[in-house]
Amino acid sequence: KQEVTQIPAALSVPEGENLVLNCSFTDSAIYNLQWFRQDPGKGLTSLLLIQSSQREQTSGRLNASLDKSSGRSTLYIAASQPGDSATYLCAPVANFGNEKLTFGTGTRLTIIP
Amino acid sequence: DTGVSQDPRHKITKRGQNVTFRCDPISEHNRLYWYRQTLGQGPEFLTYFQNEAQLEKSRLLSDRFSAERPKGSFSTLEIQRTEQGDSAMYLCASSLDRGQGSYEQYFGPGTRLTVT
Numbered sequence: 001k002q003e004v005t006q007i008p009a010a011l012s013v014p015e016g017e018n019l020v021l022n023c024s025f026t027d028s029a030i031y032n033l034q035w036f037r038q039d040p041g042k043g044l045t046s047l048l049l050i051q052s053s054q055r056e057q058t059s060g061r062l063n064a065s066l067d068k069s070s071g072r073s074t075l076y077i078a079a080s081q082p083g084d085s086a087t088y089l090c091a092p093v094a095n096f097g098n099e100k101l102t103f104g105t106g107t108r109l110t111i112i113p
Numbered sequence: 114d115t116g117v118s119q120d121p122r123h124k125i126t127k128r129g130q131n132v133t134f135r136c137d138p139i140s141e142h143n144r145l146y147w148y149r150q151t152l153g154q155g156p157e158f159l160t161y162f163q164n165e166a167q168l169e170k171s172r173l174l175s176d177r178f179s180a181e182r183p184k185g186s187f188s189t190l191e192i193q194r195t196e197q198g199d200s201a202m203y204l205c206a207s208s209l210d211r212g213q214g215s216y217e218q219y220f221g222p223g224t225r226l227t228v229t
Contacts, residue, residue: 004155032216034217034218036220041225042222042223043117043119043204043220043221043222043223044156044204044206044220045220046217046218046219046220049217089155089156091155093216099144099146099161099208099216099218100146100158100161100169100171101146101148101156101158101206101218102158103155103156103157104155105153105154105155106155
């Protein structure tokens with residue numbers, strides 16, 4: 001059974017700093033991995049999808065990397081802004097034909113103005 | 114608005130009552146998923162559909178839960194004889210299977226259920 005861990009559980013940083021969020025998963029035989037953000041009481045917003053054949057994916061100030069062999073993914077946020085405050089969740093997909101997402105408990109990020 | 118929509122956004126019900134939620138996926142998305150999220154936890158997979166076929170159900174989906182997607186478009190999730198432990202956010206997501214291996218899932222705003 002896939003288990004996902006995100007450390008730290010909570011993180012506060014001053015505005016403008018670069019930061020890294022970590023995600024680890026126990027079963028490295030994944031098909032792809034998706035990063036989401038969730039604002040309090042809201043649904044999930046997809047940020048990035050990394051295919052298992054890729055090592056990283058970029059969108060604006062966000063860069064996600066994937067190392068399947070070590071069961072790790074990181075989300076790098078450059079030049080953080082108060083609007084980046086949210087909970088960030090990573091979710092690996094088990095394999096082709098089984099697209100259910102497995103989530104950890106996320107990292108709650110607070111950007112201090 | 115072309116995103117995933119869910120209705121209602123909030124539902125308060127008394128223990129023992131039945132409730133039904135609706136999800137409208139992004140137009141032309143052939144895959145539809147249901148997840149449940151309790152406070153402080155990540156979402157947990159419940160079930161998913163490819164068109165109208167229900168392909169997988171989690172063991173979390175007890176016999177009080179039933180999901181349908183009769184015409185391969187919108188889906189409903191029904192909970193019978195609700196219990197307080199059913200209180201959660203119910204999230205719907207959809208994706209498009211192009212047969213090329215990229216199944217990015219897009220989520221709706223969720224339905225928050227409170228069972229009193």
